[in-house]
Amino acid sequence: MKKNLFPLVAMFAGFTLVLISIAMSGNLMSFWSLSSLIITLVGSLCALSISYPLEDLKTIPAALRKITEDSEANLLNLVELFTELSRRARKDGLLALEDQLEDIEDEFIVRCVRMVIDGMEPEVIRNVMEIEIETTQDRHKVAQDIFQTWGELAPAFGMIGTLIGLIVMLAKLEDASAIGSGMAVALITTFYGAFFANLVLIPIATNLKIKTRTEIYRREMIVVGVLEIQAGTNPRVLEEIILTYLNPKERKAYAQMKLQTEAA
Template sequence: MKNLPIDITTFVGIIIALGAIIGGQVLEGGHVSTLMQLTAFIIVIGGTMGAVLIQYSLPVFLLGLKLVSWAFVPPRVVLEEVIEQITGWGNTARRGGLLSLEPILVEMQDPFMKKGLQMLVDGAEPEKLREALEVEMDAYDEHYRLSAKVWESAGGYSPTIGIIGAVMGLIHVMENLSDPSKLGAGIAVAFVATIYGVGSANLFFLPLSSKIKSVIGREMVKRQMVVDGLVSIANGENPRLIDTKLRGFIT
């Protein structure tokens, strides 16, 4: 699928979130460098990714990483164009029969739409057509939503991993009570690890999962429109009625 322009809201959200935290730190008289603790970062992010890998298989995890790009450049899904396309198929089929749709298959790039149109041209029964396409829809939905949940799970683990990092920092502090010069660094790691854990969950992981799910949901709406449209064409319904029916998905 072609891509839409960059989703500016993702970038704006990240800038506002980080700006609020860093700005608050500066307004309180703190130093930005205080929040930059490599040890805490490794503990929280490394521990979180490890926990997620334990929960999910490698293919699901890798797809979850790939889907991050959807939060910035989502797949192009314009429902109005889909309606016009399906209505056009209906008009073509009404004038020349289902076989007149065959030339359209050559230029079709969307695999789901191409499969459905091919079944329609081949004369599949309307209910068999719906059944086959809805099985594929369900498989798509389950597979991609599971990968989106990778980030939802990360959002659940990271605050706890942050607490682990905080406890580790405090243990380090307790081990060096006799050396005051090491107390500051240990306490910093302890509290920054908590910030990293809670912050990464609520500012990145959970919002990222929700945005990916919204993209998947829009694709599912498009696919349901395609199924209903193709079944309507197979049943010989008037293209105007098909158009009216499909526009209900948008409203």
């Protein structure tokens, strides 16, 4: 699957711009505190571990890989795939699709096509796949909620770190020279919490929500495409039906891709 590295580039750019702004205004090392980092990130991670089962937390790596998926290219390839499957089914019959299943990586498409080959009723196929779509949506929502919750916990633990720093500072009020530096250190944890929540955690949660919406939309396209193949719809008509799920930009990209394929 084609990768979209723009989210990672944007995140890196955000980190870089913040660091440059700090360097232009003062000393970078004055914004570094290992204890503050531990309180903010490790503390919020511990709270997250209390909130969610370990099995749910294990989905974090897979969710992080998902933010780089190129959903647009995925939709374009889907139109091309179902047009080809329709041509094959119209020419050689539905049973001929069995030979092409090995070349399809998407298990959802394979399941749909297998049900068509097995002669299941269209309503049965639609009902089964709708249940599968709902299950996928619920499963993806777990990862979204994890990052959203983490984004809410990080600033809270940043505030806890600030309170700890203020308590330590107030315990040393007899040393007036330590008040300024102590206040700076106390505020660093709040900075860390707001920084990671708003540049990393909450944006990842939003990205995953959009990816899930696109995936559900894509699976609805798959169900429609499979049912049209089962009904024996003309490949050209099927192509036009599936293209209605694409926005104008995606349709233009598909037309260009089709021209390049035909030219080759």
